[in-house]
Amino acid sequence: MLEREQTSEDRLPQSVPTPEYMELDPGSTRLAVTHDGIAYYLASAQESQSACLYAVAQTDPEQFIGACGGLGFSDEIMHGTGIPLVGAADSYTLVADNADVRYLVADGWEQIHPNILIKG
Numbered sequence: 001m002l003e004r005e006q007t008s009e010d011r012l013p014q015s016v017p018t019p020e021y022m023e024l025d026p027g028s029t030r031l032a033v034t035h036d037g038i039a040y041y042l043a044s045a046q047e048s049q050s051a052c053l054y055a056v057a058q059t060d061p062e063q064f065i066g067a068c069g070g071l072g073f074s075d076e077i078m079h080g081t082g083i084p085l086v087g088a089a090d091s092y093t094l095v096a097d098n099a100d101v102r103y104l105v106a107d108g109w110e111q112i113h114p115n116i117l118i119k120g
Contacts, residue, residue: 012041013061033113040116051077053094075099090120
């Protein structure tokens with residue numbers, strides 16, 4: 001997904017800061033999927049082996065959450081809970097390409113994109 005050219009739709013809204021410590025590569029952001037009023041963006045870090053997931057409320061882009069996790073350690077890149085967005089899931093997981101997510105789906109997770117699962 002990150003291999004394709006970035007379009008204007010793929011850029012994070014201007015209201016979403018990207019802290020320097022995350023080393024987010026602004027040219028790497030891609031809108032992965034929208035689900036229940038939340039836009040989910042994928043991105044990579046500039047110089048580390050990390051992938052990032054941002055969830056942004058479509059009706060109020062100032063409501064968002066973002067996190068990054070290391071690549072190559074397991075199928076689950078990062079996992080977060082307590083998304084403070086109206087209408088959002090309680091938990092989310094970013095998984096590697098071609099990850100085996102059967103155990104997550106069996107545990108009640110909903111796969112909304114090949115790399116994104118939500119629960120709650």
